[in-house]
Amino acid sequence: xxxxxxxxxxxxxxxxxxxxxxxxxxxxxxxxxxxxxxxxxxxxxxxxxxxxxxxxxxxxxxxxxxxxxxxxxxxxxxxxxxxxxxxxxxxxxxxxxxxxxxxxxxxxxxxxxxxxxxxxxxxxxxxxxxxxxxxx
Amino acid sequence: xxxxxxxxxxxxxxxxxxxxxxxxxxxxxxxxxxxxxxxxxxxxxxxxxxxxxxxxxxxxxxxxxxxxxxxxxxxxxxxxxxxxxxxxxxxxxxxxxxxxxxxxxxxxxxxxxxxxxxxxxxxxxxxxxxxxxxxxxxx
Numbered sequence: 001x002x003x004x005x006x007x008x009x010x011x012x013x014x015x016x017x018x019x020x021x022x023x024x025x026x027x028x029x030x031x032x033x034x035x036x037x038x039x040x041x042x043x044x045x046x047x048x049x050x051x052x053x054x055x056x057x058x059x060x061x062x063x064x065x066x067x068x069x070x071x072x073x074x075x076x077x078x079x080x081x082x083x084x085x086x087x088x089x090x091x092x093x094x095x096x097x098x099x100x101x102x103x104x105x106x107x108x109x110x111x112x113x114x115x116x117x118x119x120x121x122x123x124x125x126x127x128x129x130x131x132x133x134x135x136x
Numbered sequence: 137x138x139x140x141x142x143x144x145x146x147x148x149x150x151x152x153x154x155x156x157x158x159x160x161x162x163x164x165x166x167x168x169x170x171x172x173x174x175x176x177x178x179x180x181x182x183x184x185x186x187x188x189x190x191x192x193x194x195x196x197x198x199x200x201x202x203x204x205x206x207x208x209x210x211x212x213x214x215x216x217x218x219x220x221x222x223x224x225x226x227x228x229x230x231x232x233x234x235x236x237x238x239x240x241x242x243x244x245x246x247x248x249x250x251x252x253x254x255x256x257x258x259x260x261x262x263x264x265x266x267x268x269x270x271x272x273x274x275x
Contacts, residue, residue: 014200
């Protein structure tokens, strides 16, 4: 860089006013909030979409056979104001992913580890439940 | 960033809007490139093009320099006049190089041209301005 370029570089340029800083600050705050929200929602959605393809077919096939043989247990999964949706189930070494209430999956029995989403919080929570009863 | 936006759109309010739009677009991108700086400047450039498309009439260009500089008010005006006489590509490259601190590689990525093209735009523009500066000093 020669003297002329250095001179050009030294000429002061205009600075944005305070308004731009404030606008950008708000923008980043909103983006951070959106990212947090997206992460919280995308996590279980992504899990369902990616994991479901392989497991759903097996689950559907297994579920179909059992449903034809015996009726689904009348498990009430609604506890007060909160509705739980089962995303993943692990039972007797078999891992399945569902987007339907577990009461519709009668082939699962006994203690079952489930990952549920609290509808209000949208946070995945791991709970061990008895398939015949309510979430513990 | 601001100097570059201002040099492209020519007025302070539009430059701020352009930066706001560019950053919104970067934050909304699902996949960001490895080199973020040229990408951000390209977003600023695209947003500026949108401003030009919306305003069919050519607006009066506001100076990128602080013409009311306390030390020497004529400095900004002189630099502004010289910058106004080079071609748009040369001007843009000079602003990116001198006032945004970009390398020729980053300028090339921003403008989607080769490094040689970016380098020769800069060199040609600076040479023209230097010659003019000499003339003014001697004349």
